[in-house]
Amino acid sequence: MRQLIRRTRISRGWLLAAAAQGTASITNFAAAALALSSGDLVAFGRFSIAYQLGLVVISIGEASTGATALIQGSRELPRAERRSVAEGTAGAALVVGATMAVPIAIAGAILGGPVGSSLLLVALGTPGLVSQYTLRGLRFARHDQLGVLRADGIWLAVMLVVALVDGVTAWRGSPTAYLAVWLAGGTISAAPLMLKGLLRGLRRLRTYWQTTGPQAVRYGFAGLLSRSVFIVPLIATEVIVGPEGTGVLAAAVVVFSPLSVVNTTAGAIVVPRQIRASGVHVVDKRIPLQVIAGVSAITLGWAACLLALEASGLPAGPFALSANGITAALFTATLVRFLGLAFWRGPTTGLMIADASADTLETRVVGTLASWLAAIVGLQLAGVDGGAIGLAVATWFGAWVAWRRYRALPRHLLRMANHR
Numbered sequence: 001m002r003q004l005i006r007r008t009r010i011s012r013g014w015l016l017a018a019a020a021q022g023t024a025s026i027t028n029f030a031a032a033a034l035a036l037s038s039g040d041l042v043a044f045g046r047f048s049i050a051y052q053l054g055l056v057v058i059s060i061g062e063a064s065t066g067a068t069a070l071i072q073g074s075r076e077l078p079r080a081e082r083r084s085v086a087e088g089t090a091g092a093a094l095v096v097g098a099t100m101a102v103p104i105a106i107a108g109a110i111l112g113g114p115v116g117s118s119l120l121l122v123a124l125g126t127p128g129l130v131s132q133y134t135l136r137g138l139r140f141a142r143h144d145q146l147g148v149l150r151a152d153g154i155w156l157a158v159m160l161v162v163a164l165v166d167g168v169t170a171w172r173g174s175p176t177a178y179l180a181v182w183l184a185g186g187t188i189s190a191a192p193l194m195l196k197g198l199l200r201g202l203r204r205l206r207t208y209w210q211t212t213g214p215q216a217v218r219y220g221f222a223g224l225l226s227r228s229v230f231i232v233p234l235i236a237t238e239v240i241v242g243p244e245g246t247g248v249l250a251a252a253v254v255v256f257s258p259l260s261v262v263n264t265t266a267g268a269i270v271v272p273r274q275i276r277a278s279g280v281h282v283v284d285k286r287i288p289l290q291v292i293a294g295v296s297a298i299t300l301g302w303a304a305c306l307l308a309l310e311a312s313g314l315p316a317g318p319f320a321l322s323a324n325g326i327t328a329a330l331f332t333a334t335l336v337r338f339l340g341l342a343f344w345r346g347p348t349t350g351l352m353i354a355d356a357s358a359d360t361l362e363t364r365v366v367g368t369l370a371s372w373l374a375a376i377v378g379l380q381l382a383g384v385d386g387g388a389i390g391l392a393v394a395t396w397f398g399a400w401v402a403w404r405r406y407r408a409l410p411r412h413l414l415r416m417a418n419h420r
Helices: 002-037 041-073 079-111 113-141 145-168 175-189 191-199 201-240 243-278 286-312 328-353 357-407 411-418
Strands: none
Touching: 002 041, 002 113, 002 145, 002 175, 002 243, 041 079, 041 113, 041 175, 041 201, 041 243, 079 113, 079 191, 079 201, 113 145, 113 175, 113 191, 145 175, 175 191, 191 201, 201 243, 201 357, 243 286, 243 328, 243 357, 286 328, 328 357
16 A cells, blocks of 8 residues: 555656646747747747857756755755755855856847847846746755646746737737746746845855855856757857858757757656665666667657648648758758757766766766867858758767766766665
């Protein structure tokens, strides 16, 4: 009976976590999809630069304060110490967000025009974006999947309300308007953690730094490199090919973007459970392979659905391929890249459980530099299709490097988990 209850709780946790991650993915996808449908490819290309910069902010927050909240919050700590770490994390999220806002605002002021205005909007929203994904990390660490779903649901609700207003009234949204709504929704969703950070968290920054500071910096830098993998090629496409090419490349990524829920869920569910079961630094050797197999299978299934939808001739909206300029070569290259991300996610999950933040950072640096170089060379040689092919090749190279770093972990860390 106890085993049945335990299994029921585990299944409920998985379902709630998947629902939360799905809601977050749908929210981010909705922002891009609504922007794509409210303007042409040129306008969408310019929106995508600011939007991808917002995703860079999210990635930094999720990888720095969010990841440390997930790891440290999963440990068995006295109640007072747990509260102190949570409050310090909330304060650190505000500091990280405010720090990132400065260079983004400066860039927006220098560039001016539509792109500059969009960057200024992103600068205003950075504290909310970082805090929202930090809040998710804290709640996942406490196995409060329902709380994560509640926060993500608020963000999605803001997007859907504005989309409904767009659909039933005379007001028509623009890419810039939907960028502003996306940022506002994230800030509203993160309000509880931001309030905690302002009232008590800033006083706990010293404790936070002593506990997790260096770890957060390494993970944060890895997060920066992770998302800049795409934004740098996007800007390069704007320069080398033109704004319409930027829109086409961004549209190809949008049709695959729902898969981000799968990648994120893998870490959010597996990492806390393994740390609670075996402690930090102990990795079950089966986990990376299970993550790779699961994410790859879903990626291939999603690609098959996109092709079937295209072949049916039914209205596909943001999932349309040819209507958005996505050629067979561009689709194939993007699919190969997302499969490479699945093979990268497996060993990265193992490295996170092992708390090997230095190895994670090293892998990300190598993979990011390779992606920048390969994408720019591809753009010069064969335009948008060439840039996508370059990104795909570099992603698989990064996955190979991540696997080598994971395999280089001390053997006793990998064997211990199998004997528990």
